[in-house]
Amino acid sequence: MSALGCNIHGTAIVLGTTGFLITGPSGSGKSALALSCLSEVRRRGRFAALVADDRVDLTLENDRIVARCPASIRGLIEVRGSGIAEIETISACILDWAIMPVRSPFNPRLPPESDELQLEIGRSLPLLRVPVESLVSPLDALRALLPEKLVL
Template sequence: MSNDGENIHATAIVAGTTGFLFIGPSGSGKSALAFSCIAEAASLGLFSALIADDRVVLSAYGAHLLARCPQSIVGLIELRYGGIAKVESLPAALVHVAVLPVASGATDRLPPENERFSTSSGRELPIVRVPVGIARPFAFIMALISSQAADDPIEISTF
C-alpha cells in the first residue's frame, strides 16, 4: 500500500448511508450487482451513487476504510455486454461492508462464520455473500446487515 492507498480490483458504491465494496474475481458480477443496488436504492427514494468500478483505491481514514476512484474512470461503470455507462458518482466515501457475488450452487448455502475482507493495511470489513442474479440485491444485503447488527454492529456514515 502506498501513501495514496491500495489500488484493488473491486467496485464501490454508496446506497442510503452505507458504503459497499463489491469484491471477487473478474467476471463474477461485481459491477452488475453494484448497478442493481444503486438502481434499487434509488427506486426506494434513497441516495445512491457509484464511487468506483473496476479499480478502487482504499486507504485508512481513522478507524475506517475510505474508497476513492482513480481519476481516469470517475463516474464510469461497465455494464457487461452493454458497454460503459456514465452514472452519478462520488469522489470518495467510507465503505462499511464487503459484498461477494456468488454463483448459485458454487458454494455452501450458508457462509463461513464471521467472514471478513482484509486490506494489506490490516483494515477489515464484514463480508455479505449475495447470489448472482437475485431480484432485489439491496434488500437482501440490508436484511443480512440488520440481522448481523446485534452480533457485529456496523457503524454507518459517509465521508
C-alpha cells in the same frame, strides 16, 4: 499508492449512509450487482451513489477505510456485454462492509461465521455473500442480512 493506501480490483458504492466494497474475480457480477442496488435504492427515493467501478483506491483515514476512484475512470461503470456507461458518482466514501457476489449452486451453502475480507492496507471488512441471478434481488438480500444497519 503509499504504504497507507492501495489500489484494488472491485466496485465501491454507497446505499443510504452505508459504504460497500463489492469484490470478486472478473466476471463475477460486481458491476451488475452495483447497478442493480443503485437503481433500486434510487427508485425508492433514497440516496445511492457509485464511488468507483473496477479499480478502487483505499486509504486509512482516522482509523476508517476510505474508498476513492482513480481519476482515469471516474464516473464510468461497465455494463458487461454492452460497454462502458457514464453514471453520477461521489468522490469518496467510508467503507462499512464488503460484498461478494455468489451464484447458484452455492458452495458452501452457508458462509463461514464472521467472514471477513482482508485488505492490503492491514485492515479487514466484514464480508457478506450476496446471491446474484436468483429470485431474490441483491438489495432485498442485503436488507435481510443487515436489517438494523441498512435502513432504506
